[in-house]
Amino acid sequence: MTIRHGCFFSYAHGKHAHMKKFKDDLVEAMKCYLEPHFDNEEELFVDSEQLGGGDDLDGRIARALCESVCMILIYTPKYEAHAYTRREFAAMQLIEAERRQWYDLPSHLIIPVIMTRHPFNLPPQISGPGMYVDFSTYTLASGDLKNNPDYLPEIARIVDRIAAHYHHLKRCTPPGHDCGRFVMPDIPPEWRAIPPPHFPR
Numbered sequence: 001m002t003i004r005h006g007c008f009f010s011y012a013h014g015k016h017a018h019m020k021k022f023k024d025d026l027v028e029a030m031k032c033y034l035e036p037h038f039d040n041e042e043e044l045f046v047d048s049e050q051l052g053g054g055d056d057l058d059g060r061i062a063r064a065l066c067e068s069v070c071m072i073l074i075y076t077p078k079y080e081a082h083a084y085t086r087r088e089f090a091a092m093q094l095i096e097a098e099r100r101q102w103y104d105l106p107s108h109l110i111i112p113v114i115m116t117r118h119p120f121n122l123p124p125q126i127s128g129p130g131m132y133v134d135f136s137t138y139t140l141a142s143g144d145l146k147n148n149p150d151y152l153p154e155i156a157r158i159v160d161r162i163a164a165h166y167h168h169l170k171r172c173t174p175p176g177h178d179c180g181r182f183v184m185p186d187i188p189p190e191w192r193a194i195p196p197p198h199f200p201r
Contacts, residue, residue, distance in 0.1 A: 001067060001177040003169060005045040006034050006162055007111075008068035010088045012078040022115050022138055023074060029146035029155050030072065037163040044072075058184045065091050066179035069166045070109045072158070075126050076116040083187045089125065090188045103172040106164045107131060113158075123191040133158060 009027065014020055027046055034043040045064045065071070071092040079085050089110065096109040112132035114122070126132060133154040138145075145151050 001173050001179045003041050003069060003166070003173075004067040005064060006030075006038055006041060006043045006069050006166065007045070008065050008071045008088075008092070009044050009046045009074075010071055010079075010085055010092075011074035012076060012082050012085050014078075018140060019076070019078075019115070021140060022135075025138075025145040026072075026074065026113060026135075028144065029151075030158070032146050033155055033159045034162060037159070037166060061088065062091065062182050062184045063179050066095060066182040069169055070111055070162050072111045072113060075112045075114050075122070075132070077118045080118075080123055080125075080191045086188050086191065087184060087186075090185045091182075094185060095182070099169070102174065103168045106168070107161050109165065111158055111161060125191055131157070131161065 007030065009023075011023055012019075014023070027044060031043040045068055047061070065088065071088070073079065073085070073089065092110050096105070099105065099109070108131070112126045114126070114132060114134045114136050115138065117136050121127070122132075135145075135151060135154070137150070142148055142150075145155065
């Protein structure tokens, strides 16, 4: 396989300033601090920047996931409510299981960044697997993430994690591995049990 992207960016699209600005700020911060670690690869794959129109969206997303070192997901309650973002998450879990056979993973490939917490709790898919970073204090008054000292230590942790996987992957990918063969999994079930309907007595 050819590594083309440092990280696949998985997020639920938003219409208003809070979600849009957080995504844009995080994208800019990651590009800035990841750039010194890579050769000719793009720092990030962001669908709004790199996907045009046309057919075979699933195929292009599958290939981009496979050709990425890791996945950053922006967690909001909206993220887990969307079938396609849950599908991207499940796809990267399959990729992680494959790469676990190639080298001893120093950490999981999926890096959740908490933008907005669910009022009940974080689902185990986000809280359980290991490192997540909590940026839920971010507001429109926070300024750019790449310049905000409150967030820079966590950004550095993310960058270090991606860089470690990058060098393992460059050294350990089996010859002839073809990302064109990777396909998106079926849509996974919802992350939270849906309560039964309450009928009037």
